Amino acid sequence: xxxxxxxxLALKAAVALASVLLILSLVALGAGKVRLHGQINLVFFLxxxxxxxxxxxxxxxxxxxxxxxxxxxxxxxxxxxVHLCFAIPSALLLPVMLYTGFAKKSVHRxxxxxxxxxxxxxxxxxxxxLPHG
Numbered sequence: 001x002x003x004x005x006x007x008x009l010a011l012k013a014a015v016a017l018a019s020v021l022l023i024l025s026l027v028a029l030g031a032g033k034v035r036l037h038g039q040i041n042l043v044f045f046l047x048x049x050x051x052x053x054x055x056x057x058x059x060x061x062x063x064x065x066x067x068x069x070x071x072x073x074x075x076x077x078x079x080x081x082v083h084l085c086f087a088i089p090s091a092l093l094l095p096v097m098l099y100t101g102f103a104k105k106s107v108h109r110x111x112x113x114x115x116x117x118x119x120x121x122x123x124x125x126x127x128x129x130l131p132h133g
Contacts, residue, residue: 003066004066005131007055007066008130008131011051012127012130014047014048014051015122015123015127016123016127018044018048018051019119021044022041022044022119025037028040038101038102041097041098041101045095048091048094052091067080070131076130076131079125079130080130082125083122083125083126083129083130085121086119086121087122089118090115090118090119090122093111093114097112097115
């Protein structure tokens with residue numbers, strides 16, 4: 001059965017992979033390939049949402065006590081809370097980004113800046129800020 005450290009390690013890998021997809025979508029956009037940018041972002045969205053759903057299933061239903069070791073350490077709990085300050089808003093903004101991008105709404109670029117900041121914080125605090133061993 002999975003333990004908390006292994007689950008965090010898997011989540012770090014998922015965040016790193018999603019970040020590569022996001023960078024590739026920006027490269028496509030920079031090359032003028034707007035359609036490819038959207039397609040990659042759709043894959044990014046689906047990958048992140050699948051990871052979040054899988055994570056929540058494990059956390060809430062399969063092994064509810066899997067993160068007790070973090071909750072018992074005030075320093076680790078503080079690091080998790082900082083991470084969640086970036087991760088939760090970025091997850092909530094993701095569907096809005098997808099909609100505004102495909103609907104070609106003018107607000108998409110402004111939201112993209114906000115999302116970029118939130119995702120950068122999610123990646124940095126998730127990959128480098130959370131313990132996995």
